[in-house]
Amino acid sequence: MRSECVHPVFVHADQVVIRWIFEFEQLDGRRQRFEELAYQRWEGERIVEEQFFYDPAQFKTS
Numbered sequence: 001m002r003s004e005c006v007h008p009v010f011v012h013a014d015q016v017v018i019r020w021i022f023e024f025e026q027l028d029g030r031r032q033r034f035e036e037l038a039y040q041r042w043e044g045e046r047i048v049e050e051q052f053f054y055d056p057a058q059f060k061t062s
Contacts, residue, residue, distance in 0.1 A: 001025075016040040034058045 006019040018038045025031050034054065041049040 014042045016042065 002023045004021045006021060010017040016039070018040070020036050020038060021033065022036070023031055023033045035058065037053040039049075039051045039053070040047050
């Protein structure tokens, strides 16, 4: 698995939105890639709330 944080990261007060790209390589060599947006709410140095958003179409198999 490989992950990449796509910049810029959006920060407003205690709220953060990060775009991630993930790539998985299967045992047979096939690769799967998907993207997510992660919404986080922070208190101090800790994440106290996190929610993930995906486009379900990217998980369809051909």
